[in-house]
Amino acid sequence: MKRKTGFLPVFFVVAFLCVLILVLSLSGNLKFLSSFLEKRTAQIQGITFNIFRNLPFISGEAKIKKLQENNLELLSRVSDFEKLKRENAALSDQFQTTYPPSYELLKAEIIGAPGFIPGISLPVNFILSKGSKDSVKVGQAVVVKNNLVGKISKTSVNLSEAILINNSSFSFTARTENGAQGIIKGAGASLTFDNVLLSENIKISEIVLTKGDVNQDGIGIPADLIVGKIKSVEKNPSDLFQKAEIASFVNFVGLSTVFIYTQTK
Amino acid sequence: MLLFILLLLVTIFLIGITTIPLPIPLLVIYAVVFRKSWIFFLAFGLGLLLDLFLLRSLGQTGLIFILLIFLVFLYEKKFETQTLTFVFFSTFLGSFIYLVVFGYNNALVQSFVNAVIGILFFKFLWLKLDPRSETI
Numbered sequence: 428m429k430r431k432t433g434f435l436p437v438f439f440v441v442a443f444l445c446v447l448i449l450v451l452s453l454s455g456n457l458k459f460l461s462s463f464l465e466k467r468t469a470q471i472q473g474i475t476f477n478i479f480r481n482l483p484f485i486s487g488e489a490k491i492k493k494l495q496e497n498n499l500e501l502l503s504r505v506s507d508f509e510k511l512k513r514e515n516a517a518l519s520d521q522f523q524t525t526y527p528p529s530y531e532l533l534k535a536e537i538i539g540a541p542g543f544i545p546g547i548s549l550p551v552n553f554i555l556s557k558g559s560k561d562s563v564k565v566g567q568a569v570v571v572k573n574n575l576v577g578k579i580s581k582t583s584v585n586l587s588e589a590i591l592i593n594n595s596s597f598s599f600t601a602r603t604e605n606g607a608q609g610i611i612k613g614a615g616a617s618l619t620f621d622n623v624l625l626s627e628n629i630k631i632s633e634i635v636l637t638k639g640d641v642n643q644d645g646i647g648i649p650a651d652l653i654v655g656k657i658k659s660v661e662k663n664p665s666d667l668f669q670k671a672e673i674a675s676f677v678n679f680v681g682l683s684t685v686f687i688y689t690q691t692k
Numbered sequence: 693m694l695l696f697i698l699l700l701l702v703t704i705f706l707i708g709i710t711t712i713p714l715p716i717p718l719l720v721i722y723a724v725v726f727r728k729s730w731i732f733f734l735a736f737g738l739g740l741l742l743d744l745f746l747l748r749s750l751g752q753t754g755l756i757f758i759l760l761i762f763l764v765f766l767y768e769k770k771f772e773t774q775t776l777t778f779v780f781f782s783t784f785l786g787s788f789i790y791l792v793v794f795g796y797n798n799a800l801v802q803s804f805v806n807a808v809i810g811i812l813f814f815k816f817l818w819l820k821l822d823p824r825s826e827t828i
Contacts, residue, residue: 434765437729441736441758448740449751457750468744471704541746541796548798554747581747588747595797615797 462584469556469586473538477683495678502653502676503573505634509604510651532570532686533557535587543680549616550679551594553577557687558585566646568688574677575637575652576685587687591679592618592654600638601654603629608638611654611673618655618673625662625669633657635673649688696722699813700734704741712802713790715742717783717810719757721817723764724773735761748794756793760786774818776811783810 451457539554557563559582569576569589577591590597594613601611601620607627612619620635635657639650655675662669703714715738722731739754746753764773764782771778784807791799 434729434732434762437732438758438762438765441732442755445736445739445751445755445758447751449749449755452750461744461750464740464744468741472745539745548801551797554745583747586747596795 458584465558465583465585469538472554473536473556476538476540495676495681499572499574499676502634506573506636506651506653509636531689533561533563533689535563535569535685535687537683537685538586541588549593551591551613551615552580553589553591553682553685555579555587555589555685555687556585558583558587560584562689563587563687564646564689566642568648568652569685570652570688571677571682571685573651573653574675575648575654576677576679576682578648579687589685589687592675593679599640599648601635602638603627603633603635603657605629605633609668609670611635614672617658618675620657620671620673622668623670625664625666627669629657629660629669629671631657631660696817699817703738712806712809713742713787714806714809715739715757716760716786716790717779717806717813719761720764720779720782720786720810721814723761724768724779724814725817727765727768731761732758753790756790760789776814779810779814780807783807 448457452461535555535557537553538556540550541552541554543550553569553576555563555569563579563582565579565582567579569578575592577589577594577597579587580590581588592599592611592613593615595615596613598610598612600608602608605628607623607629609620609623612621620629623629633656635654637648637650637652637654639648641647641649653676655673658672658674660669660671699718703718715735719731719735719738722734735757736754739752739757740750742748742753743750760782767773767778767782784803787803787806788799791802796802
């Protein structure tokens with residue numbers, strides 16, 4: 428092998444090119460180019476992710492998948508029931524209804540899962556096939572059959588990135604079926620339901636729902652989406668709060684399609 | 693050359709799926725085996741591709757990659773770089789810095805996995821190029 432000499436000029440040229448592209452990209456002058464290139468690369472990414480997802484040791488058994496789908500369907504009904512109950516209560520208490528805002532759901536294919544190593548870690552982010560041209564905005568909720576999956580953290584023209592509820596940098600307010608409120612924080616394989624008052628009664632197997640955190644533009648996490656089920660409760664009389672471990676019903680590894688709450692009417 | 697293209701294609705195929713920065717072992721190996729300036733352009737291209745896949749501002753990943761290659765070229769004057777130890781440590785450190793800069797979880801585990809992949813790539817490529825070599 429020959430000894431390498433004179434690599435400095437090439438290094439400086441390529442480094443200059445990188446810095447130039449970075450500056451142009453940060454100032455928003457490369458949107459057209461990145462949009463054009465994204466369309467092509469998204470196709471490759473989608474194909475590779477689908478092949479990968481369908482590998483037998485990744486996708487799991489079809490029967491289990493079917494059962495998980497049925498479970499999600501039933502849980503969606505529980506969530507709808509909760510919503511109806513609240514509407515009813517509003518009607519009888521105030522003789523008027525405050526209609527919950529309705530949303531448009533945008534179907535998006537998962538084309539990438541950064542941070543996912545089979546057997547070692549779970550996906551904590553998804554790259555989705557819809558972007559700002561499809562009205563996707565940062566902060567919008569991502570769901571599967573009334574189950575909260577995550578929220579949009581980044582968008583480009585053709586693609587978007589969703590941060591999942593099990594991501595440690597994601598937290599939001601939630602409540603149990605009995606009304607105990609707290610904060611959900613991602614903790615890898617499970618979720619933590621923290622900051623719940625000691626006076627509140629939370630039980631194992633209780634369903635946890637989102638409390639709702641939507642801004643004036645209608646962007647955010649709507650109320651009554653299913654977060655998961657309480658697996659264990661940690662209650663210490665000397666602490667200020669109690670906390671619980673939550674298991675999500677969503678199998679993040681097996682997901683191929685999700686829905687984005689794009690608009691409040 | 694066919695092997696080189698094959699490894700490159702496998703890397704491109706896989707980088708859209710996981711965050712393990714597979715271009716790092718590939719670039720380190722090409723840098724220590726081929727020792728040519730065109731690896732900077734390859735680093736730039738792979739960085740651009742990764743930026744597109746992961747919705748980053750274009751150019752930032754490429755910048756990290758070319759700095760890594762620059763360091764590998766600098767150290768080849770001081771150390772014997774065509775060894776498993778060098779490939780392991782440079783891939784591990786390169787991956788760790790990359791994962792920490794971009795704020796990924798499990799940076800240590802992912803860096804270790806990447807370093808092991810790097811060794812396997814290197815052994816595979818090295819055996820094909822120079823089967824009599826006893827350096828590794």
